[in-house]
Amino acid sequence: xxxxxxxxxxxxxxxxxxxxxxxxxxxxxxxxxxxxxxxxxxxxxxxxxxxxxxxxxxxxxxxxxxxxxxxxxxxxxxxxxxxxxxxxxxxxxxxxxxxxxxxxxxxxxxxxxxxxxxxxxxxxxxxxxxxxxxxxxxxxxxxxxxxxxxxxxxxxxxxxxxxxxxxxxxxxxxxxxxxxxxxxxxxxxxxxxxxxxxxxxxxxxxxxxxxxxxxxxxxxxxxxxxxxxxxxxxxxxxxxxxxxxxxxxxxxxxxxxxxxxxxxxxxxxxxxxxxxxxxxxxxxxxxxxxxxxxxxxxxxxxxxxxxxxxxxxxxxxxxxxxxxxxxxxxxxxxxxxxxxxxxxxxxxxxx
Amino acid sequence: xxxxxxxxxxxxxxxxxxxxxxxxxxxxxxxxxxxxxxxxxxxxxxxxxxxxxxxxxxxxxxxxxxxxxxxxxxxxxxxxxxxxxxxxxxxxxxxxxxxxxxxxxxxxxxxxxxxxxxxxxxxxxxxxxxxxxxxxxxxxxxxxxxxxxxxxxxxxxxxxxxxxxxxxxxxxxxxxxxxxxxxxxxxxxxxxxxxxxxxxxxxxxxxxxxxxxxxxxxxxxxxxxxxxxxxxxxxxxxxxxxxxxxxxxxxxxxxxxxxxxxxxxxxxxxxxxxxxxxxxxxxxxxxxxxxxxxxxxxxxxxxxxxxxxxxxxxxxxxxxxxxxxxxxxxxxxxxxxxxxxxxxxxxxxxxxxxxxxxxxxxxxxxxxxxxxxxxxxxxxxxxxxxxxxxxxxxxxxxxxxxxxxxxxxxxxxxxxxxxxxxxxxxxxxxx
Numbered sequence: 001x002x003x004x005x006x007x008x009x010x011x012x013x014x015x016x017x018x019x020x021x022x023x024x025x026x027x028x029x030x031x032x033x034x035x036x037x038x039x040x041x042x043x044x045x046x047x048x049x050x051x052x053x054x055x056x057x058x059x060x061x062x063x064x065x066x067x068x069x070x071x072x073x074x075x076x077x078x079x080x081x082x083x084x085x086x087x088x089x090x091x092x093x094x095x096x097x098x099x100x101x102x103x104x105x106x107x108x109x110x111x112x113x114x115x116x117x118x119x120x121x122x123x124x125x126x127x128x129x130x131x132x133x134x135x136x137x138x139x140x141x142x143x144x145x146x147x148x149x150x151x152x153x154x155x156x157x158x159x160x161x162x163x164x165x166x167x168x169x170x171x172x173x174x175x176x177x178x179x180x181x182x183x184x185x186x187x188x189x190x191x192x193x194x195x196x197x198x199x200x201x202x203x204x205x206x207x208x209x210x211x212x213x214x215x216x217x218x219x220x221x222x223x224x225x226x227x228x229x230x231x232x233x234x235x236x237x238x239x240x241x242x243x244x245x246x247x248x249x250x251x252x253x254x255x256x257x258x259x260x261x262x263x264x265x266x267x268x269x270x271x272x273x274x275x276x277x278x279x280x281x282x283x284x285x286x287x288x289x290x291x292x293x294x295x296x297x298x299x300x301x302x303x304x305x306x307x308x309x310x311x312x313x314x315x316x317x318x319x320x321x322x323x324x325x326x327x328x329x330x331x332x333x334x335x336x337x338x339x340x341x342x343x344x345x346x347x348x349x350x351x
Numbered sequence: 352x353x354x355x356x357x358x359x360x361x362x363x364x365x366x367x368x369x370x371x372x373x374x375x376x377x378x379x380x381x382x383x384x385x386x387x388x389x390x391x392x393x394x395x396x397x398x399x400x401x402x403x404x405x406x407x408x409x410x411x412x413x414x415x416x417x418x419x420x421x422x423x424x425x426x427x428x429x430x431x432x433x434x435x436x437x438x439x440x441x442x443x444x445x446x447x448x449x450x451x452x453x454x455x456x457x458x459x460x461x462x463x464x465x466x467x468x469x470x471x472x473x474x475x476x477x478x479x480x481x482x483x484x485x486x487x488x489x490x491x492x493x494x495x496x497x498x499x500x501x502x503x504x505x506x507x508x509x510x511x512x513x514x515x516x517x518x519x520x521x522x523x524x525x526x527x528x529x530x531x532x533x534x535x536x537x538x539x540x541x542x543x544x545x546x547x548x549x550x551x552x553x554x555x556x557x558x559x560x561x562x563x564x565x566x567x568x569x570x571x572x573x574x575x576x577x578x579x580x581x582x583x584x585x586x587x588x589x590x591x592x593x594x595x596x597x598x599x600x601x602x603x604x605x606x607x608x609x610x611x612x613x614x615x616x617x618x619x620x621x622x623x624x625x626x627x628x629x630x631x632x633x634x635x636x637x638x639x640x641x642x643x644x645x646x647x648x649x650x651x652x653x654x655x656x657x658x659x660x661x662x663x664x665x666x667x668x669x670x671x672x673x674x675x676x677x678x679x680x681x682x683x684x685x686x687x688x689x690x691x692x693x694x695x696x697x698x699x700x701x702x703x704x705x706x707x708x709x710x711x712x713x714x715x716x717x718x719x720x721x722x723x724x725x726x727x728x729x730x731x732x733x734x735x736x737x738x739x740x741x742x743x744x745x746x747x748x749x750x751x752x753x754x755x756x757x758x759x760x761x762x763x764x765x766x767x768x769x770x771x772x773x774x775x776x777x778x779x780x781x782x
Binding site: 089090091092093094119124128189190191207209210212292295296297298299300301302308312315316317318319320321323 | 428429432433436437448451539593594595598599600601602614740742743745746750753754756757758759760764768775776779780
């Protein structure tokens with residue numbers, strides 16, 4: 001049965017009142033198609049008029065405008081507002097009520113007798129957060145890339161239940177970071193699952209969460225566990241884009257597995273690796289939710305990272321220091337931009 | 352021309368986006384009445400008790416609907432100040448930080464039928480804490496309860512260990528006794544205190560700290576403060592306290608869950624936990640509230656409590672005042688205190704006494720133990736919670752002491768940093 005569209009729908013609908021309906025499914029399908037067609041036609045009319053008014057070259061801007069508005073309101077405007085807060089002081093929320101303090105917030109953040117020792121800095125917590133974040137980024141990104149690569153290499157081989165294992169490794173990515181943190185908290189706290197088993201075996205409990213070194217170690221492990229599925233997937237896609245003929249030719253020339261990996265896989269995977277490196281570095285600098293729910297930045301300030309410092313100064317502290325929080329976030333953004341530029345520069349040199 | 356048209360179109364769309372959305376039928380107020388929004392948090396059954404009183408109020412005033420929005424305490428702590436600042440706050444709220452909304456609260460006085468009753472029934476320092484500078488007589492809200500800090504002790508464990516509960520004892524003595532009880536009964540932890548500067552202040556003052564001087568200035572580097580910090584450090588070093596209470600987290604942590612589960616002999620918390628302890632412990636063990644331990648400065652807990660306030664941005668000040676006046680009447684206030692097992696801060700109710708809705712001996716004992724703590728409160732222990740920068744001290748002291756406990760900072764550095772945190776908060780607010 002042909003499906004009428006537009007005005008034909010009306011005729012068909014009227015006819016259908018008098019004719020026996022042979023196929024209810026087709027009839028419903030026709031109704032929905034016709035409704036859709038009606039709306040598309042209506043849009044067509046509007047956009048035709050628009051196109052006549054602003055010209056064909058203006059149309060891409062019209063289509064981009066809704067997204068641009070969202071971007072402008074929720075990203076660009078707050079970014080600009082951040083600058084205003086960074087150069088003003090006080091606890092008032094509205095910018096027009098905040099006094100201009102110039103670079104005072106930055107001076108407070110950057111006042112240090114010895115930049116290596118946070119205790120000599122006026123804003124010691126900021127510098128503790130800077131050092132913690134740096135250590136975390138280096139260890140987490142390094143471990144993440146290595147483990148993701150190994151996992152991708154294994155999942156790229158012709159192993160049994162490959163689809164199942166790919167799903168298993170990706171599954172933690174789907175979990176909320178808070179859920180991830182709570183699950184691991186139940187496992188690692190003093191009376192948690194792991195310590196219960198350790199005590200059951202007759203050994204002393206291990207202070208996984210209240211010892212600074214252990215807490216830092218587990219934060220890295222948990223975040224790698226939670227996010228590696230995403231990066232594994234990217235690397236897997238990169239591995240599958242390498243032509244198999246290259247491997248076959250190399251094997252004919254007598255190359256072993258290590259040589260195949262070193263001379264074919266690694267060089268051809270490098271652009272994908274760089275993407276993984278950039279994305280995981282940016283995400284690592286932004287670490288907050290998992291750690292906040294897991295340790296709250298403790299023990300002491302052992303797992304206090306930059307975003308939590310900013311959050312506490314600007315939002316959760318009873319004495320809200322918006323200016324200091326905005327200043328710290330600008331410094332962090334500046335660092336991220338510099339890091340990204342260095343990576344892009346390196347990539348260009350490699351190219 | 353086309354470019355100009357595109358610009359005009361963009362501006363029209365921007366304007367449309369900026370337009371206030373139309374009021375949907377569900378958001379519209381009742382046709383012949385007033386709707387009041389009341390943001391509320393609860394530690395126990397306070398919301399249920401408050402709803403009962405509100406239902407009575409709405410039955411008596413059918414043209415007024417009161418919507419009780421029950422939220423977590425964190426929302427009150429973090430989101431409510433921003434909502435109020437932007438003019439998007441509720442008509443009323445239950446808060447603990449009385450000083451945080453000065454200048455943004457509604458003065459109920461012109462709308463009250465009997466402002467004298469309101470004024471005479473609540474402690475002057477609490478009413479004054481809600482007033483902005485230059486405001487000497489405004490009535491902005493009332494404390495819905497009076498809380499006192501003090502320790503909970505697992506009596507069953509003491510009985511099992513064959514050790515008698517002491518009367519007045521120092522923190523050192525309690526540390527030793529609870530440790531003996533824990534060892535004798537095989538319980539994991541002996542002693543702990545909630546992670547907040549509020550709970551820490553009582554023991555510090557009992558040991559001689561002068562946290563707030565007569566002019567209202569904070570001084571943290573005092574002998575009593577140092578002494579109790581060292582005692583706390585001793586508990587951690589000896590492994591007799593649940594270290595997750597103080598070392599994990601960035602804000603308030605309570606030891607009461609360890610106490611409720613029977614893993615802790617003594618937990619220094621406060622009177623607002625009575626209901627929760629009674630409900631969760633049930634018949635599992637006997638518990639008591641003991642007097643605050645003694646020291647060079649005497650024996651004091653710290654006063655506190657939540658309060659109900661009205662916001663200046665309300666569109667219905669008369670109705671808000673009507674409701675506030677209804678809530679403070681002895682009959683209603685007394686019913687709330689009786690139902691929530693909280694100590695009343697309303698003078699008339701306090702003087703006539705509250706017939707608490709329980710026959711639980713532990714609860715009744717705890718209520719009288721906390722009541723007995725009230726006359727012992729030092730002046731600074733009453734002034735602390737209504738100090739405009741009390742919450743800056745509470746949060747920062749907990750975090751700085753946690754740094755001391757993990758040896759990130761020495762005690763000298765801890766006190767110096769804490770003083771700097773409080774001074775910065777005061778300076779920032781003064782800008």
